[in-house]
Amino acid sequence: MRVYPDKLEGVLAKNLPAVVIVAGDEPLQHRDACDAVRAAARQSGIEERQVLDVEANFAWGRLTEAASSLSLFASRKLIELRLGNNKPGQEGGKVLRAYAQQFASSRSGSDNLLLINSSKLDFKEQKSAWFKALDSVGIFVPVWPVDANYLPRWLTNRACLYGLSLDNNAAQLLGERTEGNLLAADQELQKLALLLPAGARVSPEQVAGDVEDSARFDVFTLTDACLSGDPARASRVINGLRGEGVEAPIVLWALTREMRQLLSLHQHLEQGQSFDYACNAQKPKIFDKRRPGYQQAINRLPRQRLYKLLLFAQRLDLSIKGAAPLLPLWDGLHDLALTLAGGRGPLAELPSSYRSSA
Incomplete structure (x- = not known):
């Protein structure tokens, strides 16, 4: 069962599951979710905690031993399995499935609580046999960065x-x-x-x-701002990326990728296909959560404008590689992002014949 961090304490207060999987890369909510599980375990009378750190060549039999061993001081135990960025693999998957199946077959309730602490689990992992087996007897807490609007x-x-x-x-x-x-x-x-x-x-x-400025951005935050039509945020993110030392070619790659994606969507729509069909036809397909941003960008940016911006991006790329007259790189990236977001980027709006030695 999927439970989001803001609902976790309420769910745990009603019923303590056999397994809780907390997965994601946002550290504060991840920490809070794990702390909530530990607090709920203590409130239910679980006093002993055993931590297993999964590293290279981890012996998965340790989990089976931890689950079956009895303590002299407590009959119930919180077992914390810290996967981090590691994946269970074939051996670990087999042990985790067996753990879930043992609980499901007995239906008597497990004395132990298994807390799995992991980095983000992608869709492939969430479809794996071990994940489905654990999810069927416990809860899954996905930890995502908080959306800027929320x-x-x-x-x-x-x-x-x-x-x-x-x-x-x-x-x-x-x-x-x-x-x-x-x-x-x-x-x-x-x-x-x-x-x-x-x-x-x-x-x-x-x-x-x-309050000091402690914002942290990545190129995906930038593209989201551009797609949703938020010039002020796009400008702020570009300046933040530059201040954090992100390489300019990475920023250019992200913006160029979105422009090509938008042009592909335009092509599908001009062929009479629906917007949802066009999104599904992309590789990889555009997920539902991001489609409103693409819809806004499609309505705001006609094909000819995108072609012009793509030519400007190509000139920036050539400038980076030293194959064209030097352009003011970060100023150019700023104006490119600003124009994609619906603002006015002076450099990106200049005719394609523009050259600068600045």
Whole structure:
């Protein structure tokens, strides 16, 4: 059963499952989810905890031994299996399936709770036999980064944990300064709680004065901003990527990939095919969650405009490789992203014959 982090405590309070799988790469929510499982285990009377770190050449028999061994001090045990970035493989998958099957066949309830702590599990792993077997007797908690549109609300709810009330504009500003870095956001809220009296309402001015810019971005955040038509965010992300030392060719690759994808969608639509069919025809296909962004971009960017921007991207690429007159690279990437997002990027709007030695 899939349970999202914000619902986890309520589910655990009603019934403690035999298995909990927490998987994802967002560290704060991952930590909180695992802490919630540990707290629920303690509340149910489980006092012993055994940690198994899965590394190279891990002996999977240790899990079977841990599940079957009895303690002198407690009859129930929390077994924490830390996969990290590792995968169970054939041997581990067999042991995990056997663990689930033993619980399912007895239906008497397991004395132990198995907490599997993992990095992101892709769709292939989620379709594997071992995952399905464990999911059938437990819960799966996928941990995803908080979407930028939802982030101010998330921060407002998080502030309540520290006795603070966030002004709407303060939540928006704090979100901009900590996007992609929830650990930093949480630390800033804790700092504000120390500086301000209990129950204080935090203003934008207090956030501006006390909160450093700790936002962390990747190229996928940039393409999402471009597709959804948010020029201000696209500009902020580009500047953040540059400040973090991300290589310019990686940024250019991400933007070029989206332009080619949009051109392919245009081609399918001009052939009379539906938008959903066009999205499914892409390789890989565009998932439902991202389709609204592509729909907005298709409506905003006609084919000829995309071709012009793609030519500009090619000139930037040649400039990087030294095969064309030098262009102001990051300024060019900024204007390319800005134009894709619906803003006005002066360099990207120049005619294709433009050359610069700057």
